[in-house]
Amino acid sequence: MGMGRVTRRQLTNLLGACGVAATLGGLTFGLPALNHALPADRAVPTDRPYDIGGGVSVVPPPGARLDLTDTRPGEESGTVLFRVGPVRYLISVQPFDGSLGAAVDRLRRRITGNSGYQVTGTELSVATTDGLRGVQGGFSGPGRGGRYVVFVADSRTIEVTVSGADLDLGRILPAINRSTATLRYAPEPAG
Amino acid sequence: MTAEPRLRSDRSAPVQPGAAPDRRLPGLPAFWIVLALLGAGGVRMTMIVTGYVREYPVALLTSAALFALLAVPFWFVVSELDFLEREPPSLLLIAFGWGGLVATSASIPASGALDDIIAKLGSPHLAADWGVALAGPTVEETAKALGVVAIVLIARHQINSVLDGVVYGATVGLGFQIIEDIVYAMGAVALAGQGDTVEPVVTTFLLRGFVSGVWSHTLFTALAGAGIGYLVVRGERSFRTRLGAAALALFAAWASHVLWNSPLLRDGLGNGAVALLAVLVLKGLPPLVLIWLLVRSAHDREADYYAEQLAKLDDAELITPAERRALKAGSRRASARAYARARGGWRARAAVRRLQRAQARLAVELSRGTPDLSRWSHEIRRQRRVLNRLGHPEAVAPDGKGPWRRTASAVFSTALALAVLWAVVSTLGGG
Incomplete structure (x- = not known):
């Protein structure tokens, strides 16, 4: 073997290693790229309740589109993300053994756990038309503002977070508030 | 005429003479490419862990200690399998690093993306029910199997038997398992929203460690490694046959992982402890028995081969x-x-x-x-x-x-x- 000459073994080895790196690259960058290339939102009827999961439903606000990447309905829990123009309207239902105060505290900590985010203003008591009682507050982050509402119903917590630019929020929040008031918990009868 | 007693191990692939550790590994291009991938994976995982160190230092330390402890019995079993023709520690370290750094850092974005693709092409319901069952195994089993392929590329001569493939596969899986469990535990801490507390870590440890601890990445990747080992050592068979056997082993690893993650039987047996144990047995036992038989067969073959040398x-x-x-x-x-x-x-x-x-x-x-x-x-x-x-x-x-x-x-x-x-x-x- 001459100095600096690439042997057949080295070439095969190089090709094999490039194949491994390419497959890994396909997983790491190819799948996310394909995901981004596919449309993430889908139309959703806004004239009837949408089942979020865990026995909770909500009537989406007018103009809302379903974000498929963060919407996962389930029997015990569920998440739905609506996009109302540039505003994110996220509702999450999770099993929870605790008081409303503890549930609010938990969400507040998660919000302020994000770098640059803080809770603003005072919290208010709210209720849905179906009688669910909850607590509402506000938060702000880099270039964004937001609103959170927490309900507790039958060992489940229902967390609502709305976020967007202040101007968009001011315009869209009334419709989202009306939607949040339609939150309803109706568990499946035990079979 | 009396027939020679047929050894149980004769049913599995033969063993090739053990090769001396090669000190010229850096001469192969694959070595440097694998090293670069390990470096990139290390940087990516360090960035993730740095966030946890800042936010949840106690929880992170606790989860690292608990899951490292959980790795001990797995490591012990792998070491016993590797008793006769021991694999070089440097290669085992590369395999472990691949699982813990490369496969994990590739799987985090890829699994999430595939889950979203399932929701987009199917529906959010499909993704909620089958996303975890399909996306995780597809991405993770591929990324981990690539680790065994990487070992073959940088030290082909060290794969002398199907058992060597099992050992490298299990080591890649073990590395993946520890880091994934820690990431899961830290995710639970963040979701709990109670600051730097250890309760979510302990719950994750009990769930992933005890309840589903045996059906782990170590086991699944050992199966994939057996297939790659067969592909490498069974030189007398046609390439198509060997490739088919390796593909079958990879499919079996994937299918075992899918079955384990699947929502099948989730609701059919009720919610009690007996129902949960029944699900563990029904979903977990078939792959466990399959892998155990395969590993035992590969181990016996290697043991017979080296015992004959001593005879x-x-x-x-x-x-x-x-x-x-x-x-x-x-x-x-x-x-x-x-x-x-x-x-x-x-x-x-x-x-x-x-x-x-x-x-x-x-x-x-x-x-x-x-x-x-x-x-x-x-x-x-x-x-x-x-x-x-x-x-x-x-x-x-x-x-x-x-x-x-x-x-x-x-x-x-x-x-x-x-x-x-x-x-x-x-x-x-x-x-």
């Missing part, structure tokens, strides 16, 4: 027929050590351990055709003299002596493990 010596001071039989199985090796301790104390046990190690190494050197075997022969004779002085000349446990104690110990350990499992399942599963 050629025909020197009872180096190894007796009973010791050769004991050397072939981890349980008999352990029984021999336990029996030596009972008869001659800890010194006798240590001498038997060293004797077994030297005998295994001598078998490997014989297979390599090493001309000068004096180093290992001297070591065996030295340990034999120690054993003679301690009144325990042969490193075996008589039939019926060692095994019953080990069986009783195994039964007790299994009963204890089941009791712990039952308590955990009752607590978590609402028994």
Whole structure:
């Protein structure tokens, strides 16, 4: 073997290693790229309740589109993300053994756990038309503002977070508030 | 004419002579590419962990300690499988690093993306029910199997048997398992929203460690590694056959993982502890039995091969027929050590351990055709003299002596493990 000459073994080895790196690259960058290339939102009827999961439903606000990447309905829990123009309207239902105060505290900590985010203003008591009682507050982050509402119903917590630019929020929040008031918990009868 | 008794191990792939560790690894392009991928994975995982160090230092330390502890029995089993022809620590470290750094850092974005693709092409309901079952196994089993392929590329000569593929596969899986469990635990801490607390870590540890601990990445990737090992060592078969066998093993690893993650039987058996245990058995037992049979077959094949090498010596001071039989199985090796301790104390046990190690190494050197075997022969004779002085000349446990104690110990350990499992399942599963 001459100095600096690439042997057949080295070439095969190089090709094999490039194949491994390419497959890994396909997983790491190819799948996310394909995901981004596919449309993430889908139309959703806004004239009837949408089942979020865990026995909770909500009537989406007018103009809302379903974000498929963060919407996962389930029997015990569920998440739905609506996009109302540039505003994110996220509702999450999770099993929870605790008081409303503890549930609010938990969400507040998660919000302020994000770098640059803080809770603003005072919290208010709210209720849905179906009688669910909850607590509402506000938060702000880099270039964004937001609103959170927490309900507790039958060992489940229902967390609502709305976020967007202040101007968009001011315009869209009334419709989202009306939607949040339609939150309803109706568990499946035990079979 | 009397037919030669057919060894159980004859059913699995043959063993090639063990190769001496190659010190020229850096000469291969694959070595540098794998090193670069390990570096990139290391940077990515460091960035993730740095966030946890800042936010949840106590929880991170606790989860690292708990899941490292959980890795000990897995590591012990892999080490016992690897007893005869030991793989070089540097390659095992690369395999472990691939699992913990490369496969994890590739799987985090890829699994999420595939889950979203399932939601987009199917529906959010489909993704909620089957996303975890399909996305995780597809991405993770591929990324981990690439780790075994990487080992083949940088040290092809070290894969001498299907068992070597199992060992490298299990090591890649173990690395992946530890890091993934820590990431899951930290995700639970963040979701709990209670600051730097250890409760979510402990819950994750009980769920992933005890309830589903056996059905782990170590097991699945061992199966994939067996297929890649077969592809490499079964040179006398056509490439298409070998590739088919490797693909089948990868598919089996994927299918076992899918079955385990799937929502099947999730609601059919109720919510109690008995139902949860029934699901564990129904979904987990088939792949567990399949993998156990395959690994045992590969292990027996390798053990038979190296025992035959030692039989050629025909020197009872180096190894007796009973010791050769004991050397072939981890349980008999352990029984021999336990029996030596009972008869001659800890010194006798240590001498038997060293004797077994030297005998295994001598078998490997014989297979390599090493001309000068004096180093290992001297070591065996030295340990034999120690054993003679301690009144325990042969490193075996008589039939019926060692095994019953080990069986009783195994039964007790299994009963204890089941009791712990039952308590955990009752607590978590609402028994």
